[in-house]
Amino acid sequence: MMNTPLGxxxxxxxxxxxxxxxxxxxxxxxxxQIADHLNSYYQLMTFHYDNELVYANSIKWFLGSCYxxxxxxxxxxxxxDETMAQIFLNALRLYxxxxxxxxxxxxxxxxxxxxxxFEYMKFxxxxxxxxxxxxxxLKIKLEHAHLIGIEAFNGxxxxxxxxxxxxxxxxxxxxxxxxxxxxxxxxxxxxxxAWAIEQGVDTGGLHxxxxxxxxxxxxxxxxYLAEEVSKxxxxxxxxxxxxxxxxxxxxxRQQELKGTLGIGMIHRHNILEVKNAINAALYLTRPxxxxxxLKAWTPNMRSFGxxxxx
Numbered sequence: 001m002m003n004t005p006l007g008x009x010x011x012x013x014x015x016x017x018x019x020x021x022x023x024x025x026x027x028x029x030x031x032x033q034i035a036d037h038l039n040s041y042y043q044l045m046t047f048h049y050d051n052e053l054v055y056a057n058s059i060k061w062f063l064g065s066c067y068x069x070x071x072x073x074x075x076x077x078x079x080x081d082e083t084m085a086q087i088f089l090n091a092l093r094l095y096x097x098x099x100x101x102x103x104x105x106x107x108x109x110x111x112x113x114x115x116x117x118f119e120y121m122k123f124x125x126x127x128x129x130x131x132x133x134x135x136x137x138l139k140i141k142l143e144h145a146h147l148i149g150i151e152a153f154n155g156x157x158x159x160x161x162x163x164x165x166x167x168x169x170x171x172x173x174x175x176x177x178x179x180x181x182x183x184x185x186x187x188x189x190x191x192x193x194a195w196a197i198e199q200g201v202d203t204g205g206l207h208x209x210x211x212x213x214x215x216x217x218x219x220x221x222x223x224y225l226a227e228e229v230s231k232x233x234x235x236x237x238x239x240x241x242x243x244x245x246x247x248x249x250x251x252x253r254q255q256e257l258k259g260t261l262g263i264g265m266i267h268r269h270n271i272l273e274v275k276n277a278i279n280a281a282l283y284l285t286r287p288x289x290x291x292x293x294l295k296a297w298t299p300n301m302r303s304f305g306x307x308x309x310x
Contacts, residue, residue, distance in 0.1 A: 007146025008048040012059055012295040013204030014041050019058040020291060022092055023099040031082040034089060038080040042066055046075040053150065053296045057095075057102055065091035107287035113304050114285035117194055121213075121281050123309045124192050125266065125274050130216025131191075133263045133277055135246040136226050138233050139207040144240040151298050153206045157197065159236050160210075164193060186228035189218035194306035196284040198292040209284050211306075222247040222264050 018037045021027045045063065068091045070078050080088075124131055138157075140148045148156075167187035173179045174188075192213035199206055212229070219225065223245065230243035245251075247263055255261040259272070262280030266273045285304065294303050 006044060007204075008050065008149050008296070009199060009206055010146065010204035011041055011044045011048050012055070013199060013201060015045050015062050016056060016058045016295045017201060017291070019062050019092065019099075022089065023096050031085040031089065035080040035082055035085040038066070038085060038088065042070075042078065042080065043075040050149075050296070052298070054299055056293070056295045057098065059295060061092060061095045061098075103290050106290050106293060110285045110287040110289070114282050114287075117281055117285055117306060118278060120192065120194065120306050120309065121278050124213050125268060125277060128191070128215055128217070129268050131266045131268070131277070132214040132216045132219050132222055132225075133266055133280070134212040134214065134222050134226050134229070135263050135280065136210045136212070136229050136233075137207055137244040137246070138210055138230075139205060139242055139244070140237065141240050141242050142203065142205065145203070145205050148206070148237075148240070150206060150294065150296055150301075153208075154197065154298060154301055156236055156241070157195065157208050160233065161195075163187065163232060163236070164190065186225050186232065187212075189215050191215050192307050192309070194281065194284055195304070197294065197303045198289065199294050201291045204295075211281055211284060216265055220265065223249070 014037070018034070018041070021029050022034070045059070049063070065088050069084050069087045138160075140153065164187045167185045168190065170179060170185065171188040190212055194211040196209045197206065198209065210229070212225070214225070226243075226245040226247045230245065233241045233243055252261055252264055255263075255276075260276055260279065262273070262276030262278070266277045268274065297303065
């Protein structure tokens with residue numbers, strides 16, 4: 001078995017980037033560069049390939065084009081040169097129309113997700129006089145990322161979602177008088193949430209953008225809530241998770257200076273705040289983030305979702 005710290009998600013990200021570069025007309029890449037990439041990632045891709053996962057078309061095109069050149073030869077016996085790279089290139093370019101269609105389909109789906117999230121945000125921004133918006137980006141530490149594949153990462157996110165639901169149940173019990181003198185959790189007074197799982201371009205790192213919507217009459221300290229959520233994430237991941245808190249004073253000040261601050265306390269009658277809040281939420285569903293889409297996933301897995309209105 002190959003001993004490598006380069007995990008599955010890193011390799012599929014590199015393969016996807018190579019395919020994208022080749023099939024993007026504005027990008028020029030030489031046969032020698034292609035051969036170098038193939039020598040770096042073809043063997044790793046065949047090693048990491050998992051029949052239990054669903055792969056993006058780019059990965060399928062890559063493997064299919066490699067097969068046309070290498071046939072049934074073991075990948076560790078193949079040394080790519082410029083001649084072989086040219087044959088690979090000719091085969092891969094047959095997918096240029098499918099590549100354009102894939103990008104269009106992705107944009108269409110993101111627009112649909114965006115419309116759903118837009119309506120979801122409008123509901124809460126109208127219902128509450130003050131809405132406290134918290135955004136946290138959840139990740140795995142780089143040195144451990146190769147140990148956590150998409151199935152495990154999705155399982156961790158699902159565990160966090162279940163924790164949100166269990167804390168909302170505790171809130172109902174508190175209001176019913178069944179829980180007395182117990183400190184509120186970071187998910188109590190939460191009224192809505194949305195999430196999107198993406199994959200980095202350079203490292204292939206999996207991450208989740210988490211958007212949390214609180215009743216602003218019940219909760220005020222957005223930075224604190226984000227930090228508490230991050231502690232939950234670290235605990236769920238067994239200490240290998242980390243986060244980026246978008247609700248720090250510094251980050252919010254940067255957004256405020258640009259006139260785009262859409263997190264923190266949002267007031268229903270402040271038109272600019274409401275507009276910015278919607279735009280901040282729609283970052284989760286941007287059609288232009290094609291290269292940050294997942295390159296492999298488990299069957300029936302969702303990479304985006306939000307709660308229900310009630």
